[in-house]
Amino acid sequence: AQTVTQSQPEMSVQEAETVTLSCTYDTSESDYYLFWYKQPPSRQMILVIRQEAYKQQNATENRFSVNFQKAAKSFSLKISDSQLGDAAMYFCAYRSGNQGGSEKLVFGKGTKLTVNP
Amino acid sequence: GAVVSQHPSWVICKSGTSVKIECRSLDFQATTMFWYRQFPKQSLMLMATSNEGSKATYEQGVEKDKFLINHASLTLSTLTVTSAHPEDSSFYICSASGQGAWRSQPQHFGDGTRLSIL
Numbered sequence: 001a002q003t004v005t006q007s008q009p010e011m012s013v014q015e016a017e018t019v020t021l022s023c024t025y026d027t028s029e030s031d032y033y034l035f036w037y038k039q040p041p042s043r044q045m046i047l048v049i050r051q052e053a054y055k056q057q058n059a060t061e062n063r064f065s066v067n068f069q070k071a072a073k074s075f076s077l078k079i080s081d082s083q084l085g086d087a088a089m090y091f092c093a094y095r096s097g098n099q100g101g102s103e104k105l106v107f108g109k110g111t112k113l114t115v116n117p
Numbered sequence: 118g119a120v121v122s123q124h125p126s127w128v129i130c131k132s133g134t135s136v137k138i139e140c141r142s143l144d145f146q147a148t149t150m151f152w153y154r155q156f157p158k159q160s161l162m163l164m165a166t167s168n169e170g171s172k173a174t175y176e177q178g179v180e181k182d183k184f185l186i187n188h189a190s191l192t193l194s195t196l197t198v199t200s201a202h203p204e205d206s207s208f209y210i211c212s213a214s215g216q217g218a219w220r221s222q223p224q225h226f227g228d229g230t231r232l233s234i235l
Contacts (some may be wrong), residue, residue, distance in 0.1 A: 035223055043155075043208060045226035091160060094174055095223075103214050105224060107160045 002027045002092050004075045006108035007111045014116050015081045020067075021077045023092030029057075031097035034068070034075045040088040048090070051075065053097065073106070118203070120144055121213050123227025131235055132203060138218050138230045139194045140211030147213035150194040151224065153187060155208045201234045 003026045013019035024104045036048040038065040051068050058066050059066070063083075067076045079086055120143040126203035130136055140150055149168050153161040165181075167173040175181045183205075185197040194213075198205050208231050212224040 004144075033223070039160075041212075045210065045212070047223050052224055084196050102166075103224075104151060104163055104166055105161075105212075109160045110157075 001031075001067050002029070002094050002096070002106045004108040005089075006067060006092055006111050010098045010112045010114070011107070012114040012116060013079070015082055015084060016084055017078045018078060019082055019113065021079075021090050021092075021113065023075045023077070023108055024108075025073050025075065025092070025094050027073070029096055029098055033094045033095045033097055034063070034066075035093040035095070036075075036077045037107075038064070038086075038088045039091065039110075040085075044069065045091075047105065082115050084115050084117060087113055089113075097103050119213065121147075121225045121227045122212050123230055125230060126228060127231045127233075129233045129235065130201065133200055136198045136201055136232060137212075138198075138209055138232075139197070140194045140213065140227050142192045142213045142215070142225070145189040145213075145215045147194070147215055148191065149214050149216075151212045152189055152196050153210045153212070154185075155210060155229075157208075161210060164196075192229075198232065201232070203234045206232055206234045 005024045017081045027083045032053045034051045038048050049061045049064050063080045065078045093111045094104045121140045124139045152164045155161050156206040164179045165173045165175045167186045169188050169191050173197035210229040212226045214224050
């Protein structure tokens with residue numbers, strides 16, 4: 001079974017600085033997707049960024065980028081120029097990409113990010 | 118972008134009553150819907166996966182007679198918490214994934230339902 005580990009229960013960053021959230025995963029599959037979701041106090045689940053395992057290029061979305069190391073099974077999220085609105089719980093998630101495989105998401109336990117003004 | 122509507126957003130009811138939560142995909146056909154439960158300061162815990170027109174698949178430890186899931190159409194799934202008790206109080210979230218070209222897209226989440234049983 002696949003597992004996702006987020007080793008940092010809490011992180012903090014100064015406004016305008018850069019922070020990196022860690023995520024590692026375990027799988028025997030070769031085709032899969034990785035996601036970072038943000039959950040602010042409103043508890044909405046907001047997709048931040050997505051990475052296909054077959055793509056070597058790291059995904060980026062404006063101030064958000066990932067460092068995807070497939071061999072190391074690592075998928076960290078970098079937030080640049082942090083803003084107060086980035087404060088939230090961040091969840092790393094895995095989904096199988098195999099045809100006929102499970103579509104369910106496997107979540108890590110989350111990292112609570114605090115942004116200090 | 119794809120929108121998933123979840124209703125109600127907050128419900129308070131007496132112990133022993135049954136509560137129904139709806140999850141609708143508004144602009145795509147959701148072949149698969151997922152129901153999660155989230156305790157305070159914890160991650161999402163998958164309760165069950167439902168496919169349109171078939172019985173839901175429950176995760177280990179989830180009581181299927183307590184949490185009834187129906188996915189009768191490609192746009193609607195419902196979760197009914199039967200004979201609810203205070204320990205069922207929690208935050209419940211649904212998500213949906215589509216067919217065809219949508220399958221490569223990430224799951225789309227509803228805004229969640231806060232359930233409080235008195």
